[in-house]
Amino acid sequence: MSDWTDRPGDHRTGQNPRGAPPLPFRAPPPSTRTAPLPGMPSPAAPGRYDSGPDPRGSRGSRNPRRRAGRGRRYLRTAAVLSSLLLLGGAGTYVWADTRLKQQVDLGALGARVPAGEGTTYLVVGSDSREGLSERDRKNLNTGSAEGRRTDSVILLHTGANGATMLSLPRDSWVTLPSYVDPGTGRGHRAAPDKLNAAFSLGGPDLLVRTVERNTGVRVDHYAEIGFAGFVGVVDAVGGVDLCLDRAVRDEDSGADLPAGCQTLDGAEALAFVRQRKQEAQGDLGRTRNQQRFLAALARKAATPSTLADPSKAFPTLDAGLDTLIVDEGTELPDLMGLFEALRKATGGGGRRLNVPVADPDLRTSKGSAVKWDDRRARALFDALREDRPPG
Secondary structure, rough: OOOOOOOOOOOOOOOOEEEOOOOOOOOOOOOOOOOOOOOOOOOOOOOOOOOOOOHHHHHHHHHHHHHHHHHHHHHHHHHHHHHHHHHHHHHHHHHHHHHHHEEOHHHOOOOOOOOOOOEEEEEEEEHHHHOOOOHHHHHOOOOOOOOOOOOEEEEEEEEOOEEEEEEEOOOEEEEOEEEEEEOOOOOOEEEEEEEHHHHHHHHHHHHHHHHHHOOOOOOOOOOOEHHHHHHHHHOOOOOOOEEOOOOEOOOOOEEEEEEEEEEEHHHHHHHHHHOOEEEEEEHHHHHHHHHHHHHHHHHOOOOOOHHHHOOOOOOHHHHHHHHEEEEEEOOOOHHHHHHHHHHHHHHHOEEEEEEEEEEEEEEEEEEEEEEEEHHHHHHHHHHHOOOOOOO
8 A cells, every 4th residue: 555655754753771679668579470460469458546445444545645645656657658658659660660671762763754643552462482481482382483573563542532453464565665684784675565574674663664654653652572471461460361152273373272261371362362274364363363362451450440550560560571672762651551542442432443454365476465455544544643533
């Protein structure tokens, strides 16, 4: 389809060390990879300071000065406990913020499409094996391929008219902009290829430029999570509940799930969202499964009370931060905003969409690809850019 690079664009413009300092005045919560959310237990149980009648009878009221002193001590104790809780939450915030891997510089991408209304996140699930042992790779059926490729590409938009999750099939037939191979230094002209090729050839930078060129939608924030992080997040929330109308079996992904309602652990969830050979629509079927699963995950983990308090999100953050890669402008509030947008998009008032398709099996020099419906896709992208409800 035609692109938007001929439109005038504005030119708006390290990795933080790993390891977390201990939370002020309290130790970090223990590992909760299998503990359900929401939240962490409060470090101070809500005690009662009015213990009822004095067992000594009327003698307990003979000294009003002592009684007043006891009341002041209780107030001071309550104030100290409140301060500890606030400082603990701040400590969790600082800890998580310093672990963000801000490795993508969106400000260095050069000419870009104009900024739109609202906020748009490019959410990428990659097949990075970082953080997986050889045994993990075998158990998860991830193979041993090095590098990173996309398993899912999602535009998540939020604004005045709600939130929209739009999946872009990784086999979408698009135009890659000109780029320089980061490994060889060799330049390449703009050419048609699959969307997944942009990520494998030029990493996040080329993927962002390709998405913007072919959709006209400005990417405000980038977030990518690898296999290990995905599995960790699912296990951290205690698994995700999903009902399947038929059994799902796929040798390549390792999926072997019976029909019916069940709770998927991290390994089973990864196999489910990766499988596509059993899907009648191939890559399109897989994107629908991914959206369905993310909706179930959001219901379990991205609750309003959790999003409002970083300390309650500790298990999920701890599980996902090791393989999470974001842009340099993304800080913890932006990440919480992404989770909130995900919750809204997958809720009753949100929208989960696939890019309109004209041909799901387009024959190309790169093999079978997905051809977008230019007219309907352009109308959808325009609505996202202008923060209008699609339709």
